[in-house]
Amino acid sequence: MPRRFALTALTLAGLCAAGSAVAAEGRFIHPADTNRDDRISREEWIAYKLPAAAFDKADTDGDGAIDGPEFVAWSQTRN
Numbered sequence: 001m002p003r004r005f006a007l008t009a010l011t012l013a014g015l016c017a018a019g020s021a022v023a024a025e026g027r028f029i030h031p032a033d034t035n036r037d038d039r040i041s042r043e044e045w046i047a048y049k050l051p052a053a054a055f056d057k058a059d060t061d062g063d064g065a066i067d068g069p070e071f072v073a074w075s076q077t078r079n
Helices: 002-016 042-047 052-058 068-078
Strands: 022-024 027-029
Touching (some): 042 052, 052 068
Antiparallel strands (some): 022 027
């Protein structure tokens, strides 16, 4: 039983650590999204102290903002 609990706790910790991004009712929630528009602008990205050079890599559709799927994909490449 303790082994199962530890595995569950590690799994949950890993999911939570994936960039602190959370999907709730179809929304992208991340502390860097200060205006709560479900996207992280370049200004928000830099203000949150995410690596400025990585913004263009994360912005795969080139629209100037990071949405939920882009952030998750970028955060998975960091690990």
